[in-house]
Amino acid sequence: xxxxxxxxxxxxxxxxxxxxxxxxxxxxxxxxxxxxxxxxxxxxxxxxxxxxxxxxxxxxxxxxxxxxxxxxxxxxxxxxxxxxxxxxxxxxxxxxxxxxxxxxxxxxxxxxxxxxxxxxxxxxxxxxxxxxxxxxxxxxxxxxxxxxxxxxxxxxxxxxxxxxxxxxxxxxxxxxxxxxxxxxxxxxxxxxxxxxxxxxxxxxxxxxxxxxxxxxxxxxxxxxxxxxxxxxxxxxxxxxxxxxxxxxxxxxxxxxxxxxxxxxxxxxxxxxxxxxxxxxxxxxxxxxxxxxxxxxxxxxxxxxxxxxxxxxxxxxxxxxxxxxxxxxxxxxxxxxxxxxxxxxxxxxxxxxxxxxxxxxxxxxxxxxxxxxxxxxxxxxxxxxxxxxxxxxxxxxxxxxxxxxxxxxxxxxxxxxxxxxxxxxxxxxxxxxxxxxxxxxxxxxxxxxxxxxxxxxxxxxxxxxxxxx
Numbered sequence: 335x336x337x338x339x340x341x342x343x344x345x346x347x348x349x350x351x352x353x354x355x356x357x358x359x360x361x362x363x364x365x366x367x368x369x370x371x372x373x374x375x376x377x378x379x380x381x382x383x384x385x386x387x388x389x390x391x392x393x394x395x396x397x398x399x400x401x402x403x404x405x406x407x408x409x410x411x412x413x414x415x416x417x418x419x420x421x422x423x424x425x426x427x428x429x430x431x432x433x434x435x436x437x438x439x440x441x442x443x444x445x446x447x448x449x450x451x452x453x454x455x456x457x458x459x460x461x462x463x464x465x466x467x468x469x470x471x472x473x474x475x476x477x478x479x480x481x482x483x484x485x486x487x488x489x490x491x492x493x494x495x496x497x498x499x500x501x502x503x504x505x506x507x508x509x510x511x512x513x514x515x516x517x518x519x520x521x522x523x524x525x526x527x528x529x530x531x532x533x534x535x536x537x538x539x540x541x542x543x544x545x546x547x548x549x550x551x552x553x554x555x556x557x558x559x560x561x562x563x564x565x566x567x568x569x570x571x572x573x574x575x576x577x578x579x580x581x582x583x584x585x586x587x588x589x590x591x592x593x594x595x596x597x598x599x600x601x602x603x604x605x606x607x608x609x610x611x612x613x614x615x616x617x618x619x620x621x622x623x624x625x626x627x628x629x630x631x632x633x634x635x636x637x638x639x640x641x642x643x644x645x646x647x648x649x650x651x652x653x654x655x656x657x658x659x660x661x662x663x664x665x666x667x668x669x670x671x672x673x674x675x676x677x678x679x680x681x682x683x684x685x686x687x688x689x690x691x692x693x694x695x696x697x698x699x700x701x702x703x704x705x706x707x708x709x710x711x712x713x714x715x716x717x718x719x720x721x722x723x724x725x726x727x728x729x730x731x732x733x734x735x736x737x738x739x740x741x742x743x744x745x746x747x748x749x750x751x752x753x754x755x756x757x758x759x760x761x762x763x764x765x766x767x768x769x770x771x772x773x774x775x776x777x778x779x780x781x782x783x784x785x786x787x788x789x790x791x792x793x794x795x796x797x798x799x800x801x802x
Contacts, residue, residue: 388705389492390740390774391631391713393695394485394640396467396515397688398650399663400721402670403450403733405435405685411749416731419451419751422759424799427747435685438693439737445696445710447736447745447800451752454722454729454763456785456793461647463729465517467720468640470764470782476646479517480783484767486518487781488774489638499630501533501623502526502642503616504649505662514646515720526642530611530622537630538604603702604629616644617656617687624691628698632709643688645720657683667725692717696737707739714738714745716770730755732763742773742802750799755792762793769796 407413410431414423429443439446457463458472466473468483489498500516510532513523527533605625610618620643627639644650644663651664659680661669666684669677692715699710717735721727736745753759764782771778779795 388712389637390742391637391709392485392488392639392770392774393627393631393713393715394468394638395688395692395715395717396640396642396645396720397685397717398462398642398644398646398652398720399667399681400670400724400727401685401719401733402681403723403731405433405682406448406717406733406735407433407450408448408749409433413450414751416451417754419754420757422451422753422799423751425749425751427749434682435689436735438686438690439696442693442696442737444747445737445739445745446747447734447743448749449734449736449752449766450731450750451754452732452734452761452763452766453755454732456762456764456783457722457729459722459728460726462514462645462650462720463722463727464514464646464720465523467645467718467722468515468767469517470767472783476514479519479521479523481517482519482522483515483517483524484770484781485516485638485640486524487771487776487778489636490518491774491776492637494634494636496537496630496636498524498638498640499537499627499636500524500526500640500642501530501627502528502640502649503619503623503644503652504528504646505644505651506649507614507616512646512649514649515642516640526640526645528619530613530619530626531607533623533626534607534611537626537635538607603632615656616652617654620687621691624695628695631713632698632702642720650721654684654687657687659683664725670725688717692737699738711739712741714740714743714770714773729763734766740773743769744800744802755788760792761797762788764793765795765797768794769801772796772801 404413408425408427408431410428411425427443427446427448429440432440432443436446454463454466454470456470456472457466458474460475462476464473464476465471465479465483468485469479469481471478471480473479485498485500489496498516502512502514504512504526506512507528510529511525511527514526516524516526518524527536605628611622613619613622620641623641627641630636630639642649644652651662653659653662659666661676661680663684666677666680670681695715696710699713700708702709704712715737717737718732722729722732736743738745752761762785764780764784767781768778771781784790784793
């Protein structure tokens with residue numbers, strides 16, 4: 335009599351001894367080292383097999399020196415002045431009427447959302463809100479960090495090699511790193527890496543450099559052994575400090591090994607290091623940072639990246655001479671108050687360049703299949719200025735441009751202009767942060783600090799017009 339196959343042996347295409355893709359993924363058991371590299375990949379495969387949503391990736395682009403609302407507002411739509419906005423208005427964006435700065439992303443109008451009229455007075459003001467732009471609190475010129483920033487909160491929930499990556503440019507071109515926009519908690523800033531070579535080595539150096547990796551790994555092992563030896567001779571306070579050092583070195587070792595072992599297909603998505611990365615010119619550096627942020631996102635090294643383009647009073651007054659702009663941004667900001675033509679042209683050129691780089695990232699994401707679509711279906715690029723709407727900002731209104739895709743966000747070629755602060759329907763920047771957290775799967779309704787005396791409903795929950 336013919337024996338029936340064991341139920342556990344029912345397999346792919348009915349062949350005994352083979353597991354289905356779903357069964358295999360469920361049964362995968364990884365070593366400690368393997369889990370660092372493969373857990374994110376296994377998670378993505380699980381999501382594909384079971385039809386679950388892919389995690390939403392985010393790229394934040396912060397440009398210093400303020401963003402005048404009209405520079406990101408469609409030219410055929412009336413931008414009602416503050417004080418005259420009686421109700422929230424939704425309008426369609428026509429690609430034929432994009433402002434100069436947004437024309438590089440005209441192919442993605444159907445994936446675009448422009449937000450106008452949202453206020454952020456809780457973030458203070460001045461030349462920059464620093465960490466407040468992504469944190470919803472007043473840093474008092476960058477001196478006080480009162481909590482984590484949005485990019486860190488979005489990134490920390492994922493098992494990626496880097497929770498979030500922060501890259502940027504500064505007028506202080508001699509500095510490899512600055513601290514200006516991202517934080518993991520109160521008084522815990524995250525470094526913004528300004529030198530592209532430093533950033534590249536930190537993220538991608540292990541790719542294709544097995545000999546150098548072996549030397550670094552051996553050195554790390556020696557350091558870790560030394561730390562363990564010293565730990566046994568110290569008191570609890572000193573031991574706790576060394577525990578943190580040891581954890582950091584072990585994390586570096588895991589990252590180096592994991593990056594070196596990336597699948598060749600994934601490695602091919604990483605832009606190679608070129609001479610341009612050694613340039614100190616801000617135009618070259620910004621271009622390199624966009625390339626690296628894009629590479630990190632599409633290779634799965636992180637789900638969240640931030641690009642800080644001259645964020646902070648000490649860092650924003652950059653000269654974009656390669657774009658034909660001779661004025662530094664501080665002078666441009668002052669001249670915009672007088673509507674001087676040279677300042678308008680200069681600021682538009684610089685902003686347009688940022689959106690040209692954003693367009694390159696969008697095209698890269700669109701070219702890579704993911705699930706039943708592409709990576710662009712699960713990535714949102716968020717553009718804003720750390721100085722909200724103007725050079726000496728009071729954060730009375732804060733323009734945002736979002737482009738990309740997320741199953742939980744309604745972007746869809748819309749321009750939303752919110753009502754004034756004393757009118758029904760007004761919202762604060764807290765609600766934008768809440769919305770993006772909801773889109774990532776975290777139902778946060780009270781991100782950041784609130785303005786005392788202002789109706790809580792204005793400052794709480796997600797934007798109902800945006801969240802699906």
